[in-house]
Amino acid sequence: MDGSTLPIARSTLPEAAAERLRALIIEGELPPGAKLNERELSEQLGVSRTPLREAFRMLAADGLLVQLPNRGAQVVALSAADVRGAFEVMGALEGLAGELAVARVTDADIAGLNVLQAEMEAAHASRDLPAYYRINRLIHDRLNALADNAVLEQTYRTLNARLHALRFRSNLNPAKWDQAVAEHRAMIEALAARDGATLRDLLVGHLRAKQQAVLDSMENKDDKNLQGGKVP
DSSP, X not given: OOTTOOOOOSTTHHXXXXXXXXXXXXXXXXXTTOBOOHHHHHHHHTOOHHHHHHHHHHHHHTTSXXXXXXXXXXXXXXXXXXXXXXXXXHHHHHHHHHHHHHHHOOHHHHHHHHHHHHHHHHHHHTTOHHHHHHHHHHHHHHHXXXXXXXXXXXXXXXXXXXXXXXXXXXXXXXXXXXXXXXXHHHHHHHHHTTOHHHHHHHHHHHHHHHHHHHHHHHHHHHHHHHHTTOOO
16 A cells, blocks of 8 residues: 555544545555455554544445455455446436436536546546546536436435446556547537437447446456456
8 A cells, every 4th residue: 555645634534534545446556355454544544443444334335345244344346247237327317417417507517517628638648547537527426416416416426436446447448548538528518519319328328338348347357367366
C-alpha cells in the first residue's frame, strides 16, 4: 500500500475513511477478494480501529465489502453473471434517466456538463485515469440527478457502487477508453439538442460497451492467473 497517503481529517472519520477505502478499491490497490488488514489500514489512514470498522460497515452496506464472522472484512469479488445482471439493469435505468433529463435540463445544466466533459478529456489526454474516472462518475451522477427521480437515482447508485473497480480497470484498454470519451461527448450533444431517443440509445449502448469491456477485462485477468498458476 502507498505509505505516503496523508491521514484523513478527523471531523468525519468514518465517512472520510470510507471514501478513501472506496478509492483504494476502485483503483485496484485493494483488489477483489482481498482481506482487509485493520492494523495496516489504521496506520495508513491515520484513524483508530473504531471509525475504520464503521467505514467497513458503510462499504458493506454499499456492496463493496463483505464482513465475515470472526474473519474480518473482505473486498467483494463479483462473478461474470453478477456483472451482466447489474449492467443490464443499469442500462435500462440510464436510458430512462436520459429521457427524463431531456425534459428537465436547463442551459445552465448543459454548460456545467460541458465543463466536466472538458476536464474529463484533459485527464484522458494526460492519461490520468484516477482523475478521469472521478470526473466520469460526476457526469453520470449529474445525468441521473437531472432525471429528478429519487428511486431511479438510488437504485442506479447502489448497483454502480459494486462495479466501480471493474469499470475503472476496463479503461486500461486505450481503444475502449478513447471510445468512452467520444461517447460521453455525443451524450452531452444529444442532451443539448433535447433529443431523448438519441440520448437513451447512446446511454444504453455505452453501458453495453462498458459491460463487454469489463467482462473482457475479467476474462483476461483469469487467463493470466491460470497461466501463472494462480486460481482466479
